[in-house]
Amino acid sequence: MLTVTHYTILSAILFAIGALTFLIRRNPLIMFMGIELMLNAVNLAFVAFARFLNNMEGQVFVFIVLTVAAAEVAVGLALVVAIFRARDNVDVDEIDALKG
Amino acid sequence: MDYGALMEGIVFYLFAALAVLAALGVVIARSPIRAALSLALVFLALAAMYILLNAPFLAVAQIMIYAGAVLILFLFVIMVLNPRLDIVGGRNHAQTIAAVIFAVALGVLMIAAFVAGQPAPALGQFTPEFVSQVGHVQIIGALLFSDYLLLFEIASVLLLVAIVGAMTLARRERDQHANAKHDLR
Numbered sequence: 001m002l003t004v005t006h007y008t009i010l011s012a013i014l015f016a017i018g019a020l021t022f023l024i025r026r027n028p029l030i031m032f033m034g035i036e037l038m039l040n041a042v043n044l045a046f047v048a049f050a051r052f053l054n055n056m057e058g059q060v061f062v063f064i065v066l067t068v069a070a071a072e073v074a075v076g077l078a079l080v081v082a083i084f085r086a087r088d089n090v091d092v093d094e095i096d097a098l099k100g
Numbered sequence: 101m102d103y104g105a106l107m108e109g110i111v112f113y114l115f116a117a118l119a120v121l122a123a124l125g126v127v128i129a130r131s132p133i134r135a136a137l138s139l140a141l142v143f144l145a146l147a148a149m150y151i152l153l154n155a156p157f158l159a160v161a162q163i164m165i166y167a168g169a170v171l172i173l174f175l176f177v178i179m180v181l182n183p184r185l186d187i188v189g190g191r192n193h194a195q196t197i198a199a200v201i202f203a204v205a206l207g208v209l210m211i212a213a214f215v216a217g218q219p220a221p222a223l224g225q226f227t228p229e230f231v232s233q234v235g236h237v238q239i240i241g242a243l244l245f246s247d248y249l250l251l252f253e254i255a256s257v258l259l260l261v262a263i264v265g266a267m268t269l270a271r272r273e274r275d276q277h278a279n280a281k282h283d284l285r
Contacts, residue, residue: 001105002112007149008214010116014142016207017123023199024127029178030135033126036170037139040146043162051153055224056231059155060243060251066165067255071262073170077177078269084181085272 007048015041028080028092032073039069111152119145136174143167154228157237 018037025031043062050058084090118141125138143166150159231239244252 002108004219005214006112006116007153009211010119010149012207012210012214013120014123015210016203017120017127019206020199020203021123021127023203024196027132029132029174030126030129033135033139033174036166037123037126037142040142040166043158044146044149047150047153047155047158050226051155052222053220053224054222054227056226056239056243057248059158059240060248062155062158063161063240063244064251064255066161067259070165070170071258073173074262074266075269077173078266081177081180082269090181 004048004052008045011041011045011048013041014038014044026092028083028090029077031092032076032080035072035076036069039065108152111148115145115148115152119149132178133175136171136178139174140167140171143171154231155236157240 015038018034018039018041021034021037022031023034025034043065046058046062046065050056050062080090083095087095122138122141122145126135126142129135129138143162147159147162147167150156150162226239
């Protein structure tokens with residue numbers, strides 16, 4: 001019998017993998033994919049709790065998180081394109097124009 | 101033997117394994133295209149989870165927004181920027197090891213918390229019977245346009261700001277382009 005713990009453990013694993021992706025990759029596109037993984041892991045936890053607590057609010061929040069993720073990707077990818085235009089390079093270790 | 105529960109378990113473990121393997125694929129994939137396609141697999145596996153969790157509307161939204169819009173946007177940007185996006189090699193060794201230790205510790209900590217915690221009693225009014233009787237989309241729609249109307253409006257304003265912001269950032273300005281290039285270097 002599946003319980004909420006099965007889903008939350010899967011969610012924790014996916015969140016950790018997303019955090020790892022964000023930390024060890026230098027390509028900003030793949031770092032964004034790590035953020036998407038983390039957001040998806042949180043969504044899974046929301047839906048699992050909504051299902052097992054008989055409570056629909058979790059699913060409403062997932063809907064909002066979907067919106068935020070879409071907005072974040074649009075702005076983030078526009079930033080990557082703008083940086084690429086200005087520098088011909090998107091290695092995050094070399095984007096240090098704001099370094100003091 | 102309860103075949104329904106058995107099937108549920110099989111589907112859960114199948115798609116959980118798929119999601120975790122595809123997520124690991126995002127971490128280790130060399131080319132951004134492969135990482136993006138692995139990410140698509142994660143999205144689809146999670147959509148299956150949502151169906152398993154009795155949330156068909158979210159499963160469809162997941163496929164449409166994530167596997168559709170977000171992923172196409174990623175692939176489009178990869179295509180536009182292509183050849184120089186293959187940044188070979190990761191960070192230096194000390195950073196990589198520290199990141200792996202951090203991620204593993206984070207995962208273990210969260211799993212320990214979830215295992216140790218007692219699930220709250222299911223006191224909500226939206227039992228599976230009630231949801232299937234009224235309709236999943238109807239309930240979410242009613243909540244979004246009554247109790248969570250402010251949240252809905254804020255989300256729409258956020259999307260508007262994101263559209264304007266993305267267009268402003270990505271727009272090419274002919275005369276300022278050379279200056280910006282100079283400034284950033």
